Each structure stands twice: as structure tokens, then as C-alpha cells.
Amino acid sequence: MADASKLRIAARATSSTVTRTQTARSFAPVPRAGNPASGTITPAGQVLRVLRRVGPATRSELSRHTGFSLSAVNRIVGELLGRSLLRDRPELAAGGMVGRPQIPLDLNTDAYFTVGVHVAGNEMRCVAGNLRGQVLDCLEFDAPATAHAALPVVASALHRYRLSYPTRCALWVGVVGDGRAERRAGGARRFGWDDVPDAAWAAAIPAPVTVTPHVDAMAETELWALELAGRPSPSSYLYLHVDEPFGAAWIVDGRIPAPGRGPGTIGHLATGSDVPCPCGRVGCLEVT
Incomplete structure (x- = not known):
């Protein structure tokens, strides 16, 4: 592969x-990155996403990227460092910069x-x-x-x-x-x-x-690829996969809706044919 x-x-x-x-x-005791029921991302998850997207960043830069106060960033970073999800990168600090807020942080890979x-x-x-x-x-x-x-x-x-x-x-x-x-x-x-x-x-x-x-x-994954490439993507659109399996996913405000709130699968729309489907019905789009 x-x-x-x-x-x-x-x-x-x-x-x-x-x-x-x-x-x-x-399992590893790590802070939750989001709420599965609502599809939300926690502040810790937002910090991790920024570092995944932009690479090493100082606390001050994380504050600008996330909109969080520096004190809030310090609290979040402290927890993530304690869980070994992040690491300090003092060797990347710009010349003349001193103090903890200016030491770059990165994902601990x-x-x-x-x-x-x-x-x-x-x-x-x-x-x-x-x-x-x-x-x-x-x-x-x-x-x-x-x-x-x-x-x-x-x-x-x-x-x-x-x-x-x-x-x-x-x-x-x-x-x-x-x-x-x-x-x-x-x-x-x-x-x-x-x-x-x-x-x-x-x-x-x-x-x-x-x-x-x-x-x-x-x-x-496509959303993530665009994010890593620094390319803008539409905030809301329909992702259509015409292959096996046949299906679609809605992206709403840059996120896929939480379970039960999406569009449902289009693979089981009725077409009027008599082809049996594994779901137990006949004439579903994905088997027609």
C-alpha cells in the first residue's frame, strides 16, 4: 500500500x-480533545490542532492563533506537557528571546x-x-x-x-x-x-x-489535508464518494456533524429496482 x-x-x-x-x-491518561456527542473541540484540542497545522509555536503565538488569553494557554500547555503530548523546543527559540512564553512548543511525536x-x-x-x-x-x-x-x-x-x-x-x-x-x-x-x-x-x-x-x-481526512497544506476550504459543503461504498458526508462550519445530526446515507435511497441490498431491502442506490 x-x-x-x-x-x-x-x-x-x-x-x-x-x-x-x-x-x-x-490506556494513556490524556485530556479529551472533544465531546463526541456534540462534535465540539476542547481548548486543549484546539491547541493541538494549531501545532499540528503550523508546527512549533510559542505560547504567545498559540494565544494569537487560538484567541485564548496567555494565562489560559499556559494552563492548557501545562496540562499537555504533563501528559507528554507536547514538548519544549528551546533550541528553536529566536535569538535574543528569553522567558517561557518565547520557548517554542511542539507535538511530542x-x-x-x-x-x-x-x-x-x-x-x-x-x-x-x-x-x-x-x-x-x-x-x-x-x-x-x-x-x-x-x-x-x-x-x-x-x-x-x-x-x-x-x-x-x-x-x-x-x-x-x-x-x-x-x-x-x-x-x-x-x-x-x-x-x-x-x-x-x-x-x-x-x-x-x-x-x-x-x-x-x-x-x-480531506479537511485535515487542506488544513495541513494551509489551503482554505469552504466552510460548508457536501462530500460525495461515488465508488464502493457509495455515500456522502456533510461538512458544516468546517466540521462533520455529530452522529444523528448528519444527512444520513444516500446509498439506501430507493431507486425502484428489484436488486436486493444487504440492509434487507431492495432497490437501494448503492446496489443498483
């Missing part, structure tokens, strides 16, 4: 629309790893990445028939990465699959990815887990 494709999958672990988050038994899991068709890929989305490793498996069957595979990949990177903590696991994630069911409704309760994920995966639909994750 090309590095660009690996990067996109790894990126989904930390930037995908949150459809369901569970608290695992044992050595303390954690994230895992992106992509399930599509007959294959399943697990990618480990750092906080900047750089790929550390990629494992490929045959796609399991159901989400229940995938749980031990994901757990095995996470265990292998922990052995490979013993000095890093597992920060988060992001799972992307074809279909649409349903909040009540706790999984995507296609290819057997349904009715997997939070407790099953928590019991199998010793890290926080986010599950998101394929097209939503692709749209979020």
Missing part, C-alpha cells in the same frame, strides 16, 4: 468524526502511537502512526466477516505495536469500515458490522476506540 494511503488511514485514528467512544480498562483500522472488501489494514500522522508501521489481514471477529484481530495488532514500540503509549484506536455507523447499534450496518456493544470493544481493546463510517472518515 502506498505511503499516502497508509497516512490517510492512520490519520483517521485521531481526526475521524466520532461515532462512539468507549473508555477502556487501561515520540511518546504515543495511534492505530488506524481500515476494513474494506476482503482486506483489513492496521496502521500505527504518531501524533503528526506519520506512519510507523502497517499490518494487513484478511477482512473478518463480522465486527465481533475483528475484535481479536485489532487487539492482536495493538499488542504487536506495543511490543514494537515499548516506550510509547497507545493513545487511541480509530476503526473505519464501509457502511454507516448507527449510534444505537454501536457499529456500521454493513458487512456484519452491527450490534457490537461498547462493552465488547472495552473488553477486547485496551485503549479508547472510535468507530466511524468510511465516507465520513474520508471527508474528515
Whole structure:
């Protein structure tokens, strides 16, 4: 798989629309970057996003980028430093600049790893990445028939990465699959990815887990790519994916709406044909 494709999958672990988050038994104690139910980003999350976008920045620069007061930035930075999510970069300080507000800060790319899991068709890929989305490793498996069957595979990949990177903590696991994630069911409704309760994920995966639909994750990744490139994007638009799976995602005010507030999937619009669909109906757009 090309590095660009690996990067996109790894990126989904930390930037995908949150459809369901569970608290695992044992994981790195980090501050929450947002509210899964509302799609909001916390102040700590905003600071991390700025550093991901612009690179090393001083506290004063973070204050200007976020609009937070310097005292608020100091509080946020103190917490993130304490969690080893950030690190000071005194060697990057401009000549003549003194004092803590002028010492650049950067993402700590050595303390954690994230895992992106992509399930599509007959294959399943697990990618480990750092906080900047750089790929550390990629494992490929045959796609399991159901989400229940995938749980031990994901757990095995996470265990292998922990052995490979013993000095890093597992920060988060992001799972992307074809279909649409349903909040009540706790999984995507296609290819057997349904009715997997939070407790099953928590019991199998010793890290926080986010599950998101394929097209939503692709749209979020495109937003991230534009952000990293410093290119402006429309604040609200429709992302349409005409392939397998067939679907759409709304971007509203620069964000994908939280679960239950989006446009729904267009893949199951009725077309009048008699082609059976895995959802149990006939004539759905994505199978016609």
C-alpha cells in the first residue's frame, strides 16, 4: 500500500468524526480533545490542532492563533506537557528571546502511537502512526466477516505495536469500515458490522476506540489535508464518494456533524429496482 494511503488511514485514528467512544480498562491518561456527542473541540484540542497545522509555536503565538488569553494557554500547555503530548523546543527559540512564553512548543511525536483500522472488501489494514500522522508501521489481514471477529484481530495488532514500540503509549484506536455507523447499534450496518456493544470493544481493546463510517472518515481526512497544506476550504459543503461504498458526508462550519445530526446515507435511497441490498431491502442506490 502506498505511503499516502497508509497516512490517510492512520490519520483517521485521531481526526475521524466520532461515532462512539468507549473508555477502556487501561490506556494513556490524556485530556479529551472533544465531546463526541456534540462534535465540539476542547481548548486543549484546539491547541493541538494549531501545532499540528503550523508546527512549533510559542505560547504567545498559540494565544494569537487560538484567541485564548496567555494565562489560559499556559494552563492548557501545562496540562499537555504533563501528559507528554507536547514538548519544549528551546533550541528553536529566536535569538535574543528569553522567558517561557518565547520557548517554542511542539507535538511530542515520540511518546504515543495511534492505530488506524481500515476494513474494506476482503482486506483489513492496521496502521500505527504518531501524533503528526506519520506512519510507523502497517499490518494487513484478511477482512473478518463480522465486527465481533475483528475484535481479536485489532487487539492482536495493538499488542504487536506495543511490543514494537515499548516506550510509547497507545493513545487511541480509530476503526473505519464501509457502511454507516448507527449510534444505537454501536457499529456500521454493513458487512456484519452491527450490534457490537461498547462493552465488547472495552473488553477486547485496551485503549479508547472510535468507530466511524468510511465516507465520513474520508471527508474528515480531506479537511485535515487542506488544513495541513494551509489551503482554505469552504466552510460548508457536501462530500460525495461515488465508488464502493457509495455515500456522502456533510461538512458544516468546517466540521462533520455529530452522529444523528448528519444527512444520513444516500446509498439506501430507493431507486425502484428489484436488486436486493444487504440492509434487507431492495432497490437501494448503492446496489443498483
